[in-house]
Amino acid sequence: MKIFIKTKTLYIILFVIISTLLTLIYYYNSKKNIKSYTIPKNDEKVEIYTKEENKGNEELEKLTMLYNEKKLLVLTFDDGPGKYTEKLVDAMHERNIPVTFFILGQNVANKEDILKKEAIYNEINIHSYSHALFTKLSNEEITEDITKTREIIKEVTGKDTNIIRVPYGMTNTRVKNLLLDLNLTSVTWDVDSKDWSFRNTDKTYNYTLKYITGNNIILMHDIYETSVDAAIRLVDTLKDTYTFVTLSTYLSIAK
16 A cells, blocks of 8 residues: 555656656747737737847837837828829928838839839839739739739839739738739738828828827828828828838838
8 A cells, every 4th residue: 555655656746747847848949939928008919029039129129119009100002103102202201201102013104213212212012003903813814913013113113022902902812822822911901091082181181090099001092192192291290109110111010
């Protein structure tokens, strides 16, 4: 009986030791790639860069802190370049505000100088070539559309991109899989200014301002002067409260 009790006690001790070792090994391995988390005011956890990725990058650390405080905004413009794009670029450069453009390849013709100017201070990404609905196109047609636009961006600006906003923001499983195969990141928005519907500076400004909560990707269009004027007014209202960043910068922090 005594031998049985001693054996049982030994098994228990061995079990505790092994369990403790396994727990320590798991904890050590998980800590090597652990993500940093903070609790914003809305009590939802937000995933940010790993400590290793943040280390030594003061600007990224600063932007990450602002992200945690919901103090970042991304101002994006579709369908250009257009006749009002240069006005927008000049106004934003004057205010030191970077924006992100999703261009239509067919609109670059005779506006190459404007696209070059956009690319100096801002980010240029793919919208499409002719704004056709991708869900109605074949895979071959979509690939050709994207390739043409990508090549135009590269030829004019000297820069490449792997970010796309599909026309109308509409995809399906087939389109999503194709975009992945083409090594493209598809990004939409969470604040639609509805500038395309209002075509009115005051309405666009007031409507958009109502939905700004921080850490927003805002959709606008630089082909309407009313949108450009509303965007300038929005920036003047918000720039002391929020920090504007390009989309790729935002995605690198919010991933």
